[in-house]
Amino acid sequence: MKKIILIMTILMCQLLLAYGQNVKIEGYIKDKSSGIPYATILLPGQKTQADSKGYYTMYIKSGVPFSVQLTAVGYKTFVQQFSSVQADTVINFILEPVPNTLDDVLISTSRKPENVKNVTASVTIVNKQKLEKELAIVPDLSTILANQVPGFAPTAQTGNNVGQNLRGRPMLVMIDGVSQSSPLRNAEVDLRSIDPSVLERIEVVKGATAIYGNGAAGGLVNYITMVPDTAARFAGKTQLNLNGSLVKVKNSEGGRISQMFYGKLGKFDYVVSGMYEQTGEYKDAKGDVVGPNYSLGETDTYNAFAKFGYVPAKNQRIQLSYNTYSSLQNSNFTLVNGNLATGQKATGVLGKPLGIPTGVDYNHNLNLSYKIDSTFLHSSLHADVYYETRKDVFYVSLGRFDGGDGQSLAKNDKRGARLFLETPILNLNSLKMNLAYGADFMKDKTAQPLVDGRVWVPTMDMTNIAPFAQADFNILGKLVFKTGLRYENVNIAVDDYRTLRTTGANNSTITPSFDVTGGNLKYSTYLFNAGLRYNQFNLFSPFVSFSQGFSVMDIGLALRDAKVNSIDKINTDAVKVNNYEAGFESKVAGLTFSASGYISTSKLGIEVVYDPATGLFNTARNPEKIYGFELAADYHLFDQLGLSASYSYTEGKRDIDKNGKFNDAVDMYLNGRRISAPKVTASVTYSPLKVLDLTLNYTGINSRNRFEKNSNGVYNGNEGAVKAYHLFSFAGIYQVKKNTRLTLGIDNIFNQDYFPARAQWFMQPGFYSKGRGTSVNFGISVSY
Structure with missing residues (x-):
């Protein structure tokens, strides 16, 4: 007193x-x-x-x-x-809690904002706070997703995300709902499409999703960009980071600088950001240079982002956004192949690499949207038009084309429009019903030429029109039922083309050069989904769901390896996936626990298998069955201490004899490109002071061995055995003043000497590289 x-x-x-x-x-x-x-x-x-x-x-x-x-x-x-x-x-x-709500962010699994408690599928949200902690360690989205998302395959720490899928199926990568992926020729570089510092959150929906259609057979990753978080007319944030190896510092130093301005001017709001990053040499645990094929070492990355919003009335918003991203490797090293039989790692020696720099040459996104919350019949409307174009450059293939070297690149040009409406049908105390409906239209032109101008994969011109409808029922505020239908209509036009002669040892012909007659490939199908969730008790909130996914196969891969003279003779049938899932979430005191199990089947698959006779990868089209489960827990002992952990297991097989069974002697496991080894993650967050956050992360990749070695004593490509490894990282964030923050990140704290999972199962000498050794990332940010 x-x-x-x-x-x-x-x-x-x-x-x-x-x-x-x-x-x-x-x-x-x-x-x-x-x-x-x-x-x-x-x-x-x-x-x-x-x-x-x-x-x-x-x-x-x-x-x-x-x-x-x-x-x-x-x-x-x-x-x-x-x-x-x-x-x-x-x-x-x-504050007073609202009955029957979960303290989580809103997501858009059904193309509209909704609360997590109403979602009838497995989702993971990487919010802004988790992003900031991961960015303190390493600003690579493929690594962030692998660490934060159960069911997401482990990272290879490269600019290419080959084999990094969701639950063994291809996924759709989007920025604010605009696809960065192309099912026509999957370049597998779409995860690195934007600077993570401009993201508000990342939404990951796991399992086939009918509501998004073509390309989302395994789920989707949606990068949600930020909006101004201030009512001030002008605010900003400057960030500077310095990073490098702690094993061998020389030439490993790198840096990153970003500048952001944002604010609100009456009915207008804006965000403008620019970023430049240059990395030094990546060193493994022994201090040797990591093999340069697609390495993120010696990489120059640029990103410019702008978002402008206008609110003409309280219930309306017009928004224009633009993002451009580039990340090219300018290495001073040439590749020294590894030796698969002896375990010798791939590395590099000083010298000018062949070809032009690899990576994302450019990725441009332009999106104009209009939203109105209440129009006729109290409906909400969201319409947008978009344009996306990107160019990705691959490594040089030695002696592959007509006895000489060749370097390919993927060009993708996408434009489209989307219309989404939602109308309330019933609004009673005991029953609420909403009807969502609309249509998607997209034109996608994709090709894979060689840098010298030769055509390897001809231009594929896809027109995709897809109307859809989704009904949501909420009964007594406790039982949520969703069901919907989507119709996919796809037409792919391919001009006449001539295949390239590919060669093997002694300039021997593997595939000859010949003329192929083009034409139109047409696909149409209905996709159905239904899900049920019961929210009576926080202690046990279960859900069940069925959802169908659809994706045209990697058409470009089939066209470039054509063995016949007309595309209508090539097996390019699309893949339709049936996904069954059941799970629950429990909340009691400071503990949140979730579990889910799933089965994913398809009458056709897209399994990329290695042919030892030719050294080429071909596509197998057998029926497939994938199954697995995921567990996740988050526990706050008290305000200053939090614990979290997850476990992911996935398995899959091919029905070789196509008899509807997957346990016959001839049936085979899906290879490492599709099925990742079991993954364990854990983290401890401790805040001894209100201005200090300390986080220790663990990611463990367990072993997986499903195949026999060949006559040469090594595994075939994509079939290598994965040996377990364990990685620890640390992030510290210290709020020096109100507007100034320091961050310290240490990756691979104990300097684990290991081959990443992809290097082990890929079994390609040029990609048999060790993981990065201990590295440090120090940052300072100032807000104003």
């Missing part, structure tokens, strides 16, 4: 001096038991967010009346008026 009287006396004495000056208000936003993480605090002219423990701090003018508005997912909006504050003050708030 005496302490309170003393504080009050001091405040009264300083009243006149403080009037009109900036003063600080700070405190905690809580519910009845603990702090509410990442609640949004809105004051006149400014907006901020509480930290992971619910602590916030803001500055206001003293002596001036003001109002505070607080919002958090799962809690009722709180508004309070204050007459004035004369000096630095502590104000704590208590």
